[in-house]
Amino acid sequence: MNVSGGKLVHCLSFDVEEHFQVSAFESPVRRSKWGQFESRIHKNTDKILGLLGSRQVRATFFVLGWVAERYPEIVRSIAAEGHEVASHGYGHELITCQTPVNFRDDIRKAKIILEGILGQPVYGYRAPSFSITRDTVWALPILVEEGYVYDSSLFPILHDRYGMREANPICHRLETTAGPLWELPPSTISILGIRFPVAGGGYFRLLPYTILRNFLIRLEQMGQPLVMYLHPWEFDVDQPRMEGSLLSRFRHYINLDKTEGRLKRLLSDFSFAPICEAIRPIAEMCRKNPESLLVGKQEPKCHAPVSYSDTHLSLPR
Numbered sequence: 001m002n003v004s005g006g007k008l009v010h011c012l013s014f015d016v017e018e019h020f021q022v023s024a025f026e027s028p029v030r031r032s033k034w035g036q037f038e039s040r041i042h043k044n045t046d047k048i049l050g051l052l053g054s055r056q057v058r059a060t061f062f063v064l065g066w067v068a069e070r071y072p073e074i075v076r077s078i079a080a081e082g083h084e085v086a087s088h089g090y091g092h093e094l095i096t097c098q099t100p101v102n103f104r105d106d107i108r109k110a111k112i113i114l115e116g117i118l119g120q121p122v123y124g125y126r127a128p129s130f131s132i133t134r135d136t137v138w139a140l141p142i143l144v145e146e147g148y149v150y151d152s153s154l155f156p157i158l159h160d161r162y163g164m165r166e167a168n169p170i171c172h173r174l175e176t177t178a179g180p181l182w183e184l185p186p187s188t189i190s191i192l193g194i195r196f197p198v199a200g201g202g203y204f205r206l207l208p209y210t211i212l213r214n215f216l217i218r219l220e221q222m223g224q225p226l227v228m229y230l231h232p233w234e235f236d237v238d239q240p241r242m243e244g245s246l247l248s249r250f251r252h253y254i255n256l257d258k259t260e261g262r263l264k265r266l267l268s269d270f271s272f273a274p275i276c277e278a279i280r281p282i283a284e285m286c287r288k289n290p291e292s293l294l295v296g297k298q299e300p301k302c303h304a305p306v307s308y309s310d311t312h313l314s315l316p317r
Ligand SMILES: [Zn+2]
Pocket: 015, 017, 022, 088, 092, 127, 128, 129
């Protein structure tokens, strides 16, 4: 892994989507009205870019294809600041609700849009709500076939909507039937044999920062690069409130006013870089033959269905 000035370099990421696109509030009716909601993505993304720029920190932005298609200037602004642009898929539909054919179309469409704007390959992917689970591991070789080098969708926790409790919790290389794929699970910590998420999102806003920081230091001392994630809407205290279950509303709106201050403290306490630079083997894969990673440049491979244990090859812990 990458070390700078004796400090481990970690991965900071943002899933760039509108406040009304989150899976917790998903419904066919709301999806049909996406075009009618007030867009707040410019303001919220600019806030993050300003915050990172003032501290000279670079990160990875997993941009939703739907957003990139409508607002390509956001993608250009992110790239102009030296950040990595990666893919959050196109339509933010849970993989658990997609067929392999739908999934391939979705990630290909997003890659075409992003690479068309950037003029360079997109290496990374993160599924909506981390929805690559034991039931959807078929997605992993498809990612390789579509030119992705790494994935950050397997969340090694027990959760009502996502997660694969038994997944390897640290950055590792998977061998899929279509070739290697690096996996970057969001950071978790094991307490009395149970894995708790400490990576970002609602967990980042819920826990007092000093407690979170102690957990993150513990992971750093174990030599594990942190994989943190946040969303632009988490910086938007005034966003319109959506209807949804009490639990969804709690997770989405809790402590929104604390995100910015906590991120500032996180940036002071830890060193970060984009994923395609922070994880050395990924950096090497991206550098080797970038043209071959452009969408449509891969040889289609015929692959049999795979299970996670078949593809799993972990790094020494
Ligand atoms: Zn998302």
